[in-house]
Amino acid sequence: xESVLGRYRNLIxxxxxxxxxxxxxxxQVKRGNANEGQDTRLIxxxxxxxxxxxxxxxxxxxxxxxxxxHNYFYLRGVRAENRELKQQIEQMRLEQVRLNEDAxxxxxxxxxxxxxxxxxxxxxxxxxxxxxxxxxxxxxxxxKGEDSGIKRDxxxxxxxxxxxxxxxxxxxxxxxxxxxxQSSGVGAILEKSRLQGVLRGNANGEVxxxxxxxxxxxxxxxxxxxxxxxxxxxxxxxxxxVMKVAPGKDLFLNIKIKPAADLSKLEEVLVxxxxxxxxxxxxxxxxxxxADILAQRLPSxxxxxxxxxxxxxxxxxxxxxxxxxxxxxxNGTATAKPxxxxxxxxxxxxxxxxxxxxxxxxxxxxxxxxxxxxAAVKAAKPKPASGNATPTDSAKAQPGPAIVEEKSAPTVPKxxxxxxxxxxx
Amino acid sequence: MPIxxxxxxxxxxxxxxxxxxxxxxxxxxxxxxxVPLRFPRFAVYVDLPLLVTIFFAMARRSPIxxxxxxxxxxxAQDMLGHNPIGIYGIAKTVVGYGASSLGVKLDVENAGAxxxxxxxxxxxxxxxxxTVARALVNMTQSxxxxxxxxxxxxxxxxxxxxxxxxxxxxxxx
Numbered sequence: 089x090e091s092v093l094g095r096y097r098n099l100i101x102x103x104x105x106x107x108x109x110x111x112x113x114x115x116q117v118k119r120g121n122a123n124e125g126q127d128t129r130l131i132x133x134x135x136x137x138x139x140x141x142x143x144x145x146x147x148x149x150x151x152x153x154x155x156x157x158h159n160y161f162y163l164r165g166v167r168a169e170n171r172e173l174k175q176q177i178e179q180m181r182l183e184q185v186r187l188n189e190d191a192x193x194x195x196x197x198x199x200x201x202x203x204x205x206x207x208x209x210x211x212x213x214x215x216x217x218x219x220x221x222x223x224x225x226x227x228x229x230x231x232k233g234e235d236s237g238i239k240r241d242x243x244x245x246x247x248x249x250x251x252x253x254x255x256x257x258x259x260x261x262x263x264x265x266x267x268x269x270q271s272s273g274v275g276a277i278l279e280k281s282r283l284q285g286v287l288r289g290n291a292n293g294e295v296x297x298x299x300x301x302x303x304x305x306x307x308x309x310x311x312x313x314x315x316x317x318x319x320x321x322x323x324x325x326x327x328x329x330v331m332k333v334a335p336g337k338d339l340f341l342n343i344k345i346k347p348a349a350d351l352s353k354l355e356e357v358l359v360x361x362x363x364x365x366x367x368x369x370x371x372x373x374x375x376x377x378x379a380d381i382l383a384q385r386l387p388s389x390x391x392x393x394x395x396x397x398x399x400x401x402x403x404x405x406x407x408x409x410x411x412x413x414x415x416x417x418x419n420g421t422a423t424a425k426p427x428x429x430x431x432x433x434x435x436x437x438x439x440x441x442x443x444x445x446x447x448x449x450x451x452x453x454x455x456x457x458x459x460x461x462x463a464a465v466k467a468a469k470p471k472p473a474s475g476n477a478t479p480t481d482s483a484k485a486q487p488g489p490a491i492v493e494e495k496s497a498p499t500v501p502k503x504x505x506x507x508x509x510x511x512x513x
Numbered sequence: 514m515p516i517x518x519x520x521x522x523x524x525x526x527x528x529x530x531x532x533x534x535x536x537x538x539x540x541x542x543x544x545x546x547x548v549p550l551r552f553p554r555f556a557v558y559v560d561l562p563l564l565v566t567i568f569f570a571m572a573r574r575s576p577i578x579x580x581x582x583x584x585x586x587x588x589a590q591d592m593l594g595h596n597p598i599g600i601y602g603i604a605k606t607v608v609g610y611g612a613s614s615l616g617v618k619l620d621v622e623n624a625g626a627x628x629x630x631x632x633x634x635x636x637x638x639x640x641x642x643x644t645v646a647r648a649l650v651n652m653t654q655s656x657x658x659x660x661x662x663x664x665x666x667x668x669x670x671x672x673x674x675x676x677x678x679x680x681x682x683x684x685x686x
Contacts, residue, residue: 098576102610105584106603113599113649135592139543146547218593221545222601223557224646224654225594228550255595265595270653291655352553
């Protein structure tokens, strides 16, 4: 027996070492998240901790020497570049004006549809200090970790486009899975055709858009954006452009994508540490509804004034819980009405012509009984928001000094005014 | 033919100082992780930890030392990636064992022998990795002979140069 063990000692040791490694692999695979490294985080910290100081030092030396050379010695062509940049700024200012208009219009439309937008609220800049060193594991290491507020599954991007997501976080470093890795997946949408798919990497490091049906028309050069469906990347970030479209298997197209960010030469990246989700809000001074304009142009019959014999008109107007007539009575007396079905907005129920003149009215002026004062009372009285009132509208209905919009518009019937409030915004 | 059959008594067995034993594999891992940031093709065609494994295994000429060298370097390489730990470990364990076993039987001190041995072990390493990744971990891998041979030739060329540098650290037993 001993002779056999001695004779095959090398082979027995080899089998034992291989068996233990296979066993370890099986345990990792069995736990299900083998490709995410959660179970083996502690072991991986050793390797990363052993190498990252050297990588940081080398990156620092490299950057310092690069900066010294480019900022103090190699300044050739800087003046010409400065002139070009100034021209670019002028052109971009002009473009910005146009884009502002477009953005305002988009916000108004989103507001009408009740869209919620995700905004990039906070990012952390990080330096790329290392990689896995293998083409079968497309990851990079960055020099920011838990200490900088980075967490797992945060989006990583550059100014050009998305890069990947944070896979593992260590105290001072993080591991980022690139979108070109075959285990990554990003929700994507084609900019023009609005077709949605899943962006994946393959074994060769190429990025492909999957799950687009073969009967769809996709053209080369089309821009691909994030769809926001993966809950990691906010919607609308650039991913890349379509390079090649070919029929794939299982009735899907094989679409190759050229990433917008150069994944092979990453130096600095941004980690998206905070996202905000909020309702799109249009600018307040532009909240003129089509229904209001239409109501202004239509002929209308003023409401029959309801006279309360127990209370004088001016006192009633100032009494909380009562509602003056829409637009005010022409004779200068404010008329009390039940608040049910009343619009929450200060300018609801009345036509809103342009131009409008804004005027602050104090509480004492509310008793004057003028149309302006009547509107001021409406604005000053807090009422429960009804229908589709937006947060901005509610804010407008707060008590205190009211903003009055002086209107030269005729009175709008109350029934019509109620209908307008129920209409979708 | 550069590969010559020798008896166990004829082949030289070398050892290395502790700093070299630890420092050289670490340096290889460091270069392997850092250089692809500037030269992305480096990771596709060059596997420095593999070359270091082959060198140490052949120089020590002890299968057990060779397989443990391969296992440790391979596992360290696994730790830098996000794939399950053990794929590179298994592949390099096999290579370490094979290289040291070959070193016991053959004298592979000259450039031609080293070139061929490195090319062969690169292909063995790729085959083991491919098998483990597909069969045990269910990773999507595709085998490409042109890529394998080209990368093997590149590694063999770099290996020959590297081995001559590392020869300076050898110590006779």
